[in-house]
Amino acid sequence: MNTIVFVILRRMRAPLLVLIGAYAVATLGMALIPGPQGRPLDFFHAFYFVSYTATTIGFGEIPHPFSPAQRLWTTFSLYLTVIAWIYAIGRLITLAQDPALRRTLAEGRFARTVRGLREPFFIVGGYGDTGKMLVSFLASRRMRCVVIDSDPRRLDDLQLADHPIYVPGLCADISHPDTMKRAGLEHPDCRGIIALTDRDDVNLHMAITAKLLRPKLPVICRSETREAAANMASFGTDHIIDPFDTFADHLFTALHTPCLFLLKTWLMGIERPDRPKTPPHGLWILCGYGRFGKALYKRFKYEGLPVIVVEATPEKTGWPEDREHLVRGWGTDAVTLRAARIKDAVGIVAGTNHDVNNLSILITARELNPELFVVARQNVPANHPLFAAIKADMIMQTSRILSEHIRLLLTTPCLATFFHLARQQREAWAGKLITQLTEILGKDLPEVWEVTLDPSETPAAAEALQQGWRIHLGDLLRDPRDREHRLPVFPLLLDRQGKRELLPSPDTLLEPADRLLLCGRPGSASRMAWCLQNPIALRYILEGRVPPQNFIWRWLSPSD
Structure with a gap:
């Protein structure tokens, strides 16, 4: 508020001085010029007269008719004060459009809104494509968040977005500690920081600010270089997500363990299990050797798969380890692809940072080898109809990969643990689990959720366990409408004080503070x-009966 008053007074200083001077001169003249009886007006009546004259109200010559000299001075005073008012009003209108004042007012409204939050919320830094997807998801789940971005156009998009709950946003320098504080970093209900800008240095600054001011607050950061990721990890950033490494892991999971890949995409709600996409083994062509290309090239070499790199400017992007398998060119023409042995290849990755080039690469490649497994990099979300029309087998979209990964961490962190443990199992284990899930859930996208047996989340179950009741996991799978029927629910993971059990048995006895990961039909x-x-x-689901609630019925019913 002090800043707002300071800005207003500073911008209106000259108009106020002009108004005060005009009123002073007009009032002084009326107090000195004699009237018809030779007596001038006193200062009170002179100021009173100038006040209603300057505003063009015009009550007349009060308290008595004026002399010609007074009328002449009144004419001068009228023009003087009206011009002063026009000047002041013009400056006031200009002040209303002043960027500094509007920014200050917006910061004040934002700070008051954040201080007034009484629900858990997250601070999202960056409202680009990834930020829009994530904020939209959080708002649809009624999860509060506040947004900071340095681009005013993105904040305009936030204001125009039709979210079910209000999402406050601030246009400011994200890396400034005061901005983080204004966004609620020190608010007791702040539950985490999510840094999603496209600049690693800004994300790094957000992470280190959060870890210094709120060391126990979870921090999720986007990183696109290994150096920045290592720097973030050095001071304890909780989750560091590299979209290129994440997609490389995604691709090679599908390559080596297709059932696990299918299970993962199904439980994450990406696609149904009746559309398996398994990349083949053999020669691959990698078009583009930027950050994305380097991440995939490293995995190809680690897995021992032959790969040919197509890159037009290796002097800028860097040379691959095996220079003999580098073909210079963009990959958009048939000559370059033939030089890369397109006829012998089983798959191609169009991984440049230009969507038109990627689409051209895929069209040309399919004309030369229709059997190719096609992986496309989509840089701009607005081009989704084009990539959908080309029907690529896999599409790498940075914003989608980041938002899906962060969504997993925020809503069902146990699912990430489940996937980590599932990777240690055999492929046949994943295939058997898919069969079991299909029998219970069908092939629709499942609902995945977590349950913690504590008084805040599950008061009835927590109180029963505290009283010594024996509750089996299978009891919770009974339908509350008819306990003889089972809910279409499948338990995936039991976390008991850090000890994790995959696919717990229905006979498992539950204990206080147990965490369960379950999936089921919507x-x-x-x-x-x-x-x-x-x-x-x-x-009812434990004993098969509903105890009487009315005092009379409890008195009439037999005692337990």
């Missing part, structure tokens, strides 16, 4: 939550 989570939160529903 709507199953709400039915299970009803049993865990309502003691009557819980008792």
Whole structure:
């Protein structure tokens, strides 16, 4: 507020001085010039007269008719004060459009909104393509967040977005510590920092600011270089996501363990299990040797798969280890692709940073070898219809990969743990699990959720466990409408004080503070939550009866 007052006074200093001077001169003249009886007006009546004359109200000559000299001075005063008012009003209108004042007012409104939050929220730094996807998802789940971005056009997009809940945004320098504080870094309900800008130095600054001011606050950072990722990891950044390494892992999981890849995409809600996409083994062509190309090239060499790199400017991007397998060119023409042995290849990656070139590469490659497994890099989300029309087998879109990964960490962190443990299992294990899930869930996209047996989330179940009740995992799978029927729910993981068990048995006895990861058909989570939160529903699925609630019926019913 002090800043706002300072800006207003500074911008309006000259107009205020002009108004005060005009009123002083006009009032002084009326107080000195004699009237018809030879007596001038006193200062009160002179100021009163000038006040209503300057505003063009015009009550007349009060308290008595004026002399010619007074009328002449009144004419001069009228023009003087009206011009002063026009000047002041013009400056006031200019002040209303002043960028500094508007920015100050916006910062004040933003700070008051953040201070007024009484729900858990996240600070999202950067409202680019990834930020838009993530904020839209969080708002759809009624999860609060605040947005900071240095580009005013992106904040305009935020204001125009039709989110179900209000998402406050601030246009400011994200890397400034005061901006982080204004966004709620020290707010008791702040639950984490998510740095999503396209500059590693800004994301690094956000991470180190958060770790110094709130060391225990979770921080999720985007990083596109190994140097920045190592720097972030050196001071304890909780999650560092490189979209290129993430997609490389995604591709080679599909290459080596297609069932696990299918399970992962199904549980994450990306695609149904009836559309498997398994990259083949053999010669691959990699078009583009930038950051994305380097990440894939490293994995190809690690897996021992032959790869030919197509790059037009290796002097700028760098040379691959095996220069003999480098073909100079863009890959958009048939000559370059033939030199890269397109006829012998089983797959091609169009991985440049230009969408038109990537589309041209894929069209030309398919004309020369229709059997290719095609991987496309999509840089601009607005080009999705073009990439959908070309029907690539896999599409790498940075914003989508980042938003899906962060969404997983924020809503179902146990699912990330499940995938980590599942990678240690055999491929047949993943295939068997897909069969079991299909029998219960069908082939629709499942609902995946977590349950923690504590008083805040599951009060009925937590109280029953504290009282010594024996609750088996299978009891929670009963339908609260008919306990003889099972809910279409499958338990994936049990986390008990850091000890994790994959696919826990329905006979498992539950204990306080247990965390469960479950998946089921849409709507199953709400039915299970009803049993865990309502003691009557819980008792029904455990004992098969509903205890009387009315005093009279409790008195008439036989005692337990």
